[in-house]
Amino acid sequence: MAHYAELDTDNRVIRVLVVANDVITTPDGTENEMLGKVFLTDLLGGTWVQTSYNGRTRGRYAGLGYAYDAVRDEFVPPGWSLIDGVWTAPPVEPLP
DSSP, X not given: OEEEEEEOTTSBEEEXXXXXXXXXXXXXXXXXXXXXXXXXXXXXXXXEEEEOTTSOSSSSOOOTTOEEETTTTEEEOTTOXXXXXXXXXXOOOOOO
8 A cells, every 4th residue: 555645735734545556556566656646636636745654755654734845855744843954853842
């Protein structure tokens, strides 16, 4: 199964859907990301980017409200900052 995030006009994730392997698999047995994008666009419209449940693709798994940084080709959680070219989590505040 492949997971795809739909982006709004600000490149924010508005939903994540699963696409069956037979949709994204070419006749020679290899996976092709574009096949999933085309399938979802034809079916639902919108802009789709594949995300990886195990975080091996595009930095981390896309969640609702995450941003997609097309320059760095990664999904960014809300509240993270770009520091020296790297998306960084906000500092953890100590518990009282």
